[in-house]
Amino acid sequence: MGLDDYKGISEAGELRAIEYMADKLRGRSFLHVNSTATGGGVAELMQRIIPLIRELGIDAKWKVIKGNKQFFEVTKRIHNSLQGQVGPLTDKMWDTYEKVNKKNGDKMDLDADCVFIHDPQPAMLIEQKKRGIWVWRCHIDISTPDKVMWYLLKDQVKKYDAAIFSVASFAQSLPMPQYMIPPSIDPFSDKNIDLSEAEIDEVFERFKIPRDKPILLQVSRFDPFKDPIGVIESFKMVKKYYDCTLVLAGGTADDDPEGERILADVMEAADGVEDLHILSLPPFSDKEINALQRGATIVIQKSTREGFGLVVAEALWKNKPVIAGDVGGIPLQVIDGVTGHLVHSVEGCAVRIRQLLQDPIKARNMGIMGREHIRRNYLITGHIRKYLALWLSMENPGQDVINL
Amino acid sequence: MAEPFVFFECTPVERMTGRHAKDVVDFLEILKQISSASIFHHMHQYFLKTHVAPPEYPNDFTCWIADCLEEKILAERLANLNPFEFANIEDVRVELIRIITNYLKENRPPRTVREGKEFFFNEGITIVIPTGLVATNLAEFKAALDEVDPSCIYYHFYEARLRLGRKVDDFSCFFSDCFEGECTELAERIRRLDPYMYTAETLKNKLVSLVVSAMEGK
Incomplete structure (x- = not known):
């Protein structure tokens, strides 16, 4: 996969900018470090972005820190605290965090011209910086962190x-x-690549979901911030007027007892509701998620708190109108009334679903606009362009206009 | 022979100041202190971005005041401020402050936005990149316009005004001086365009049509 494959998808000017900037950085080293090689949005992104940057002649590398169960329990606590849950670390926990970072730093070659450290887990590697530009790339929502945790980190x-x-x-x-x-x-990842109707049908058949009526879909972890029970309530309101199907597709991790509890609550709320399918998907279900999104009529993301919410971009890319909570990065993707609707309540969600079910032409046009919005703003090529531009701007400090 | 026109494109880098406002008073206070780069960014990024549906108003300040604060009168007054009438961004700041201060004197205490809808002040850094495209005649100029990214139009038409400290764009300057005075009419037509009423994309289409008209001798 190379930049040429994106011709006809990304803007010509975008590809031109990437090639020019990459030429200026040819042969330079660009190191990314995170905490997991598989699973999760960051690993997914690294798997795609690093080979593309390498293909441009930049010596891009991706390294993953290693840690024991105890370390990841601590970092999960840090992660949750930064997202607003209260959970102080004990001295022993801080000690684990520091020691595992140090041990990784001792073994890892951190020598590079530009180093991106992703999220809090490997953040203490900064202690072992010797040279280069070091950037902390935070993917999570830390707008309302636990104050003590943030103060210390x-x-x-x-x-x-x-x-x-x-x-x-x-x-x-x-x-x-x-x-x-x-x-x-x-657009070329398993989660987003074009699928044939037969491939989509196969997934729906496998999950025993008939495609004979409009399908509403929410793909998200079973997490209270994604409000799956609110989606069921909205669906019940819609069902009074429109014959349709709701699919809630998500997963729970073995180490996430809260996820199991929420799933049980969702199952209870779903009891007796017709045409409602709850799918607990295993990891590596990218193709299945892709097919479900492509087979949906309307995609919902009724979050009450959200990071960027990239699942919205995935749905818009597949020409689906999205009805979503007005939080986090969602309003950047859902332009209200253009690519979908922003909603603030169960009732609002129900009304917007009814409006789009009643007006399929409007829904289709929103989907078309949504794909174009994502194409222009949230494709991997734009991401690489921004990374290279940032690197070059940091090498030219104090300048607001940089002539290359 | 005149120098050819050299086309550049640009890539923006968005830097966050960490400062945010939750109501008009907050906003005014920060506006007085924030860098001119931040004011420039929020008054101009509309023209750099490509839009599937352009926002209601062509600058970030006005959109926030209209959509999040729902202070429609103030939004309309701010929308009427044309940044391209000012030779520098400090004069724009003074005018913004004057309009908001007068509004506050006349009106009830302003409302506060809900959490997450605050105005976040950012700054822009522009990376300027040569496209490799040059034009020595109108046909080449039209061909280059067809090829370039809207960021090229932004750079030469919008950002040029501030970069060069004059109220004119690169395109009309070029046509004023080149081709032994044969394109002064085209230069004048470009200069008469109201930049505030276009996006980079719609302006690109307009420029193409003006160049084609000039080629056809209209």
Whole structure:
């Protein structure tokens, strides 16, 4: 897969900009470090973005820190606290966090011209910086963090040369420059690549979901912030007027007891509701999610709290109108009344679903606009363009206009 | 022979200041202190971005005040401020402050936005990239316009005004001086365009049509 494959999908000017900037950075080293090689949005992104950057002549590398169960319990606690849940770390936990980071840093070759450290798990690697530009790339929503946790972690974060956040509201008061770079989708990944009708049919048949009526779909973890029970309530309101199907597709992780509990609550709320399908998908279900999104009539993402919400971009890319909560990065993707609707309540969600079911032409046009919006703003090529531009701008500090 | 026109495109980098406002008073206070780069960014990024559906108003400040604060009168007054009538961004700042201050004197205490809908002040950095496209005659100019990204139009038409500290764009300057005065009419037509009423994409189409008319001797 190379940049040429994106001709005809991404803008010509975008590809031209990438090639020109990459030429300026040819032979330079660009290291990315995160905490997982598989599963999760960051790993998914690295798998796609690193080979493309390498193909441009930049020595891009991706490394993954190793840790034991205890370490990942600590980092999960940090992750949750930064997203607003209260959960202080004990001295012993901080000690584990520091030691595992140090051990990884001792073994890992961190020598590069530009180093991106993704999320809090490997953030303490900054202690072992020797040279280059070091950037903390934060993918999670830290707009309302647990104050104590952020106060303590900030001591590490401010040692970086810069930080990147996905949405403006995630920015913090930090002494170094902060940049906004949203995440992206890759049209050629398993989750987004074109599928034939036969492939879509096969997935729906496998899950025993008839395609004889309009299908409403929400793809998300079984998490209270995604409000799956609210979606069921909206569906019940819609069902009084329109014969349609609701699919709630998500997964729970073995180490996530809360997910199991929410799934049980969802099952209880779904009891006796006709045409409702709840799918608990295993990891690596990208093709299945792709098919479900392509087979849906309307995609819902009724989040009450959200990071960027890249699942919205995935649905819009497949020409689906999206009805979604007005939170996090969703309003950047759902332009209200253009690519879908932003909603603030169960009732609002129901009304917007009814409007689009009643007016399929409007729904189809919204889907078309949605795909174009994502094509222009949230594809992997735009992401690479922004990464290279950021690197070059950091090598030219103090300039608002940089002539290459 | 005159120098050819050299086409550049640009890639923006968005830097966050970490400062945000939740009501008009907050907003005014930050507006007085924030960098001119931030004001420039929020008054101009509409013209750099491509839109599937352009926002109701052509600058970020006005959109926020209309959509999130729902202060429609203030939004309309701010929307009427044409940044291209000003030779520098500090004069734009003074005018923004004057309009908002007068509004606050006349009106009830402003409402506060709900959480997550605050105005976040950012700044823009522009990376300028040569396209490799040049034009030595109108046919080449039209061919290059067909090829370039809207960011090229932004760079030469919108950003040029501030970069060069004059109220004119690169295109009309070029046509004023080139081709032994044969294109002064085209230069004048471009100069008469109201930049505030276009996006980079719609302006690109307009420029193409003006160049084609000039080629046909209209």
